[in-house]
C-alpha cells in the first residue's frame with residue numbers, strides 16, 4: 001500500500017494555541033498509522049484578506065502559492081479548527097479561499113478535489129468548537145474533499161495539557177490520535 005501524505009495545519013497562529021497543541025497529538029496518531037505528515041503553521045504562509053481586485057492586480061500572494069504546492073503534494077488534510085462565534089476562524093477561511101483559486105485566478109477547487117480531510121477542534125468552552133466543525137466540513141465538501149466521519153471537538157481544552165505540553169488526559173489524547181489514525185488509514189485505502 002502506498003504511504004499516504006498528509007498536510008497538517010491549525011486555523012490559529014496564536015502563541016499557545018490550543019488547536020495547535022491538539023494537532024500535534026493527532027499528527028502523532030497519523031504517523032503511528034504510517035502517514036508521512038507535513039505539519040506547518042499558517043504563520044509561515046501569510047496572505048492578505050482575500051479581495052478579487054487585489055488578486056486581479058497583484059496575483060496570488062507568495063504564501064498562497066507556496067501553500068498550494070504543499071496541498072498539491074498531499075493526499076489528505078488534517079486541520080485543527082478553532083471556533084469563532086460558532087463558525088470558522090477568519091484565518092482558516094481566508095487560507096481556504098486563497099488556495100481555492102486557480103493559479104491564473106477564477107473559481108478553482110483542484111487543490112481539494114479527491115483529497116481526504118480530517119477535522120479536530122479545541123476550545124476551553126463546553127462544546128469544544130463543534131459548531132465550527134460543521135461549517136468547515138461543509139466548505140471542504142463543497143470544494144470536493146472527502147471529509148472523514150471521524151472528528152473530535154475537545155472541550156475544556158485549556159485543562160488538557162500540563163506545563164510541559166504533554167497531555168494529562170490520556171483518554172482524550174487517544175481520541176485525538178484516533179482521528180489522525182483514521183485519516184491515515186482512510187487515505188491509504190483511497191490512494192490504493
Ligand SMILES: Cc1cc2nc3c(=O)[nH]c(=O)nc-3n(C[C@H](O)[C@H](O)[C@H](O)COP(=O)(O)O)c2cc1C
Nearest residue numbers: 012014017018019020082083084085086123125129
Ligand atoms: C472572536 C472570537 C470568538 C469566539 N467564539 C467562540 C465560540 O463560538 N465558541 C468557542 O468555543 N470558543 C470561542 N472563542 C474562544 C476560542 O475558541 C478560544 O480563544 C480558543 O482558544 C481559540 O483557539 P486557539 O487556542 O487555537 O487560538 C472565541 C474567540 C474569539 C477571539
